[in-house]
Amino acid sequence: MDSCSLYYSLDLVASSGHVLTVEQRIALQTSLLILKKKYKFQRAMLWGKILGIQENYFIAQGRGESEIKDRKYLYSLDCMEWFLLPLVTESMIEEVSKAVRGHFIGEPSFVYEQIHSHGGGEEAAEGEEVIRVNEEKRLAVTVHLIDEDVSVVPRGAFIRNPLGHVQINRSFEGLSESEARRLENYLHFHERKTGNKKSITDMGEWSPAIDFLDALSDDIPKGSWSLQFECASRVCVLRSLLWPGLTFYHVPMTPQHGYIYIGFGMKNIDLPFKL
Amino acid sequence: FLMKNSSNSNMNYDHLTQLLTKVMDEHPNNAVDVFEEMSYEVKRASLNSMQSNLRDLPQLTATELLAEQQRSLFLGKPVLPNVSEISFYLEQAEVGLGREEMQRIFLALKKLVDSERLTHCRFWGKILGIENNYIVAEAENREGEEKDHYTIEDELKEQIKEPESLEKEPFEGSPFPHSAHKPQHEVPKEAIGIGANKFAYYVCKEPGLPWVKIPSVTPAQITIARQIRKFFTGNLDKSVVSYPPFPGNEANYLRAQIARISAATQVSPYGFYQTVGDEGEEEQELYWASIEVNPDFEGVPVRELAESLKVWVHHRQHILQQGRCTWENMAEKTGEDTNEETEDEREEELDEPEVGPRLLNPLSLDAFNMPPWSSKLSSHLTPEHAIAVLRSNLWPGAFAYSSGKFENIYIGWGLKYIGEVYSPPIPPLPQKEYPDGPEITEALDPTPEEELDFKDNLEEQQAALEESEESDELEESEEDDN
Structure with missing residues (x-):
């Protein structure tokens, strides 16, 4: 507005x-x-x-x-x-969607961590990787998605x-x-x-x-x-x-x-x- | 005869007296000729006086009526809260509907109070719907009311009963599998004025449109409402299509959600309310004790309210898993039915009553995997004049503020935040089929070779049988001989 x-x-x-x-x-x-x-x-x-x-x-x-x-x-x-806010890229959207759960905190430097495992059960130990995304990135992605959608x-x-x-x-x-x-x-x-x-x-x-x-x-x-x-x-x-x-x-x-x-x-x- | 009443006017005697008096008074020249007319005139005169009476009545009341109506403005204690003050504070709390809309709602509330003669009424909040929104007013129940809202449940019960009776008749006596489904005993509804039904709620779509009272809530509706997630459409009569099926229409769903939201988010500063009666005597009493306004309440400092959740308390009763605020021992109810199966249940259910958090429980004890409340000051620039604002993260749209006084409001979609992705409950497993046995299993078709073998076997067996029969007969004959 x-x-x-x-x-x-x-x-x-x-x-x-x-x-x-x-x-x-x-x-x-x-x-x-x-x-x-x-x-x-x-x-x-x-x-x-x-x-x-x-x-x-x-x-x-x-x-x-x-x-x-x-x-x-x-x-x-x-x-x-x-x-x-940082410019949004495809990879950023993917990262954020994997790492982020729940409410916003209200602290731009807050880091979300999510352990993401590739593949099924046995290989899980090898394919594990930790995705870290700070809230500023999440904010940028969320705003971008909302603007895209609605x-x-x-x-x-x-x-x-x-x-x-x-x-x-x-x-x-x-x-x-x-x-x-x-x-x-x-x-x-x-x-x-x-x-x-x-x-x-x-x-x-x-x-x-x-x-x-x-x-x-x-x-x-x-x-x-x-x-x-x-x-x-x-x-x-x-x-x-x-x-x-x-x-x-x-x-x-x-x-x-x-x-x-x-x-x-x-x-x-x-x-x-x-x- | 003279004292008889005529169909429409006085007695014959009175009429004759009046007529003769008239003749004597007026002394007409040709009394005999005009006698009928005079009689008619006398009759009309009596009617005339009546008509003049009738005409006088409205003239008398026009001003009086107005005065009478206006008199009520000056009488009675105020039942409405100061909505403009509330709207002013709500604006500082970053909630509200805009000043104009709040004023409209205030006037609509006033109309509601006047028309329904409510003793206490407040603006509860607004629930957004797809086609229309609901403005919700909360009022205290008047005494000696109700009993007319049971119709929907009764209808539902009848619907459930009918198919059962249909099923049973045709299969009598045959060994068909009978349904293992036992309809659960319905938890009885809480009486008006207790627990979840403590208050009555009125809704309207737009301020100015008529207020509709929504029916009181049943425990079944609350338990189902916990399991489903549906937007409101804005039409009270619409049925709620969901799984598990919701008992009732949207008015019932709305009432169930209001009960849940109220129980979870109606909060007040610590000390504003106190429990009625002395503590101690019976522990259990405390859980559904009523509360009253503490006359000695002096207010909690705003800064403290904004920083700590310990000074905020719930002042509505927690709704138990059962769907009621007060625990109802279902075991006693089931005991009435003489079923063998229920005895096991009785043992299970007789365990100790389900107990929720007690009334006036501080918010800091609310449990969830994230902070359920956010609190802050309304202004950073002039914190000394700010008010404390509390926002619920579990029920997006629920707010409370306090600046000495306090108020709760809910403006939102009427849905709880559940954290994870919603997945509807899985339908119960299909019932077991008829017990598997050799008599109903389908055998593999034998190959021609097998058939031949079988025939050979059969012939051999028959031959053996015949032999044995012969021997039997022999034996029998021998026995007969003996």
Whole structure:
């Protein structure tokens, strides 16, 4: 959620149960502005908060020229001092997923250890290796995965220009009330993964400048989103059931939209049982 | 006859008197001609006076009624907590629903208290669902209530009974295997006002929409709710599709989860509550003793509250494995049925009562393989004015704060953190088949050679038999002779 709209947008996602104190809000407004200038971001966003047992991490996201490709993540424990998160690689994701169990601690240098054994019983002694991952890496991977899986924008809010850069659509006026009730009109904000599986008739009405992202309605398993109208039925709120804690809001007929993640940073892998 | 009442108005006598009085009063010229009309007029006059009475009534009450209604505003002690103050503190604790929403909920609570005439009511929290969310209010049970929520259970019981009777009839007398499944004796429900049913809960989907009272909880529902993990849909009448099957619909599931969350996460600073009565006399009494507000409570320093879990205590009873807060001796119940099998069970179950942690147990004794609570100060910049905040890691969404006063709230999906990956319980093993024996096992088909051998054998045997029979006959004849 954009740092400029922080003062009202936090109220719109408060229905999920998490708010920020006044102290944190003003601290964020100050520090994100400085952050934006220091790192030369086009936009600085408050990405969310990950709850740890001792401390909580605040996560900020900086976006450059291209909204999808030029992204940097920073974390902070006190909303003032921001530290850059390491870049996520495939091997890092694998390491973290093997080593990490349970809650975040709230200490970036905390080291998770997991003894991982290759192969079956007899060879276990030879193939054993200890994987060590510190919490900073885990944080980077978690944030990356959440953004990959459940970052949301309304359809039409971003356009892709001929150079391939994804930019804000300045003429976006918001979804209408009836459009806002349909999951097809919300898109994943990452590079398209699924490829073109749609039939040509479906794609007929698409505009290449707008429809370059995956729609939420194609998510597997079906029903991993909860779409409701809240705040006296004026705001459309989407909650992810896959990553509980992610809340997206959009005020129909206005360009206001945004998402925030406030949660324990754990994926809901039991989702199929719970539906 | 004159004193008889007519169908719709006065007595004949009264009417005649009035009529004659009218004639005497008015002295009409042609009394005989207009006599019928005069009679009619007299009748109407009596009705008229009635109508005027009727018309007067609402005029009298319009202002009075309002005054009467407004009077209630000034009477009675406050039953609602100061929600704006709570919402202010909750915001510092980084929880809440936003100020506007909290105010709306506060007004809705007020409406609930007015309409249901509750004696005490507080905002319990919010449970997120897929289609709708539940706003939950906790209220004290009024006395002399209930007994109308048993319908669902009764229906269920009937459903269970029916198939049994169907199965039994056709197979009477035949040596079919009979089902070894014994329906477990259901643990009886706790009475209203005790243990898990101490409070009544009302839910609504949006502030302003009608509040619905959800039925009280049974131990079976709690034990099953512990085994399943389901999101709430937001529709109270929806059935809960799960394994093991949940007895009841979503309203019952919601109530079971509320009971579990309350028991686990309702906490207060040490010393705020005290047990009623003196300690000592009977140890067991302590476990379900009731508690009352300690009038001498002076508050615990905030810094201490934020640093140590020892100064926080549970003030709700722990729910036992049985699904009740107070232990029910099931052995006595089973004894009533005269089954041989139950005797073994009785011996097992007669062991000492299951005992949970006692009331007002400090949080530092909560056990789990990770810290179940996180506590901190609400502000690092001005710690001297901060409040202590407690967050449950086991029930994500459960919070408590204390700044002299304290409050608990739950806003979340209504599911517990279980640590490991959830795997649903495995269905029970299939029942044993009919005992294996030679009479029902299928033999291998003999090869032609074997068949030939068998025939030869048979012939030999028959020959032998015949011989022996002959000899037998001989013997018999010999015996006869004797």
